[in-house]
Amino acid sequence: MSLKGLLYIGLFGLCAVGALFLPQLGIYGYIADYCINPSGQWWGAPFSAMGLRGSFTLAAATLLGMVLHFNRLKYGEKFLSTQERWLLVFLAVIWVLFFISPETVGRYTTQDHPSLKMTKIFVFVMMMTHLITDIRKLNGLFWVLSSASLFLGVKAWGTPYGRFVRGRLEGIGGPDFDEANFFAAFMAAMLPIIAIQFLRSRNWALKIYALVCGAFTANAVILCRSRGAFLGLMAGAFASVWFAPKRIRNKVLILLLVGVLGGVYLTDRTFIERIMTITTDQGTMDESSSSRIELWKAGAKMFLRSPVGIGPGNWYQTIGRYIPEYEGKDSHNTFVKCAVELGAAGIFLFLLLIFLSYRNLRRIERDLAADHSEEANDFRQYFFAMVVSMAILLTCALTITMIYTEILWVVLMLPLCLRRAHDNAVLERGESEPA
Secondary structure: OOHHHHHHHHHHHHHHHHOOOOOHHHHHHHHHHHHHOHHHOOOOHHHHHOOOOHHHHHHHHHHHHHHHOHHHOOOOOOOOOHHHHHHHHHHHHHHHHHHHOOOOOOOOOOOOOHHHHHHHHHHHHHHHHHHOOOHHHHHHHHHHHHHHHHHHHHHHHOOOHHHOEOOEOOOOOOHHHOOHHHHHHHHHHHHHHHHHHHHHOOOHHHHHHHHHHHHHHHHHHHHOOOHHHHHHHHHHHHHHHHHOOHHHHHHHHHHHHHHHHHHHHHOOHHHHHHHOOOOOOHHHOOHHHHHHHHHHHHHHHHHHHOOOOOOOOOHHHHHHHOOHHHOOOOOOOHHHHHHHHHHHHHHHHHHHHHHHHHHHHHHHHHHOOOOOOHHHHHHHHHHHHHHHHHHHHHHHOOOOOOOOOHHHHHHHHHHHHHHHHHHHHHHHHHHHOOO
């Protein structure tokens, strides 16, 4: 057995067994398994052949750990927050449409149907928002995401150019971002998380580690040659300037400048030529960009014809009726696909969930306005990382379809983890102060 295989099985066992005693370890293990996709690696193939289902085992262990330690969970006064209740309604809409819509054929015959996948996502994010409820656990989750990004970045860096598809990096990471645009969006959204770990760390070893994570992650984004990820990073840069906490604003601007210079250094001619094709003039667009405009127009017609929704997963079997030459093609827009497949109710709930996620962040920022403690500064920095990560991912969602992608819902639900962590910190501080 290889060293990587032994390391994987050791960490997997630690997280699976440890989740029975410290349930957050199951969350960490699940996120790492989701990102790096061990079954897709040569050293993970033997375990996959033995029928070892990593994500399922980790999720089951985490759920059991939650049950065993239910009385110690700190989720606040209500088991279901407003955001979680509306997410449950969103899931209910998906299942109602699943039963009343035509059967899905073709695209989802070899993987989970969107309705089943969204159910799994719901279960996981519910566990996450009830377990990652203090700043130490949140810090651990951010390091897991940073480390997973480093692993994928190193793998991307070591991939021979001959294995690129049309000059773009493909087939890296988990099943949700096996394609270049999805992978680039994921890695771009991890950059603010890595950056805030660099700024927060007081240990120089950790700062250097975060710097290495950021360098390999940024390089992987460039190798994907993704215009959507480039636009997402532009939105992230704007959000960084707008939302940077006063106490670290100068550091954020310096880090942003270093990132831009590093990105320019890493870019090559192929990347620049592809980025230069970004335009709003449909007459000068390349075929890839113009086809997306046509797909979005067809999506609008599909929505107007069936405002209730055509059913989750049914875009691919329906688009050919509107554009025969694009039969089976994706929508390349998260919001368009949500509106078409899940109808007016689905797109309304999706936008509402985005608003509730942002509202949780704004509430934390408001509560921290008069608090100048060191702990409050930590919360401000996590607020900053989350809002920038959301800005990047939602901008990328304008050109790729992520409605059934797990990382999107993880990022949208992280603000609830931060809110509960802040509420718990305030409660603990009040209990420790003398009457």
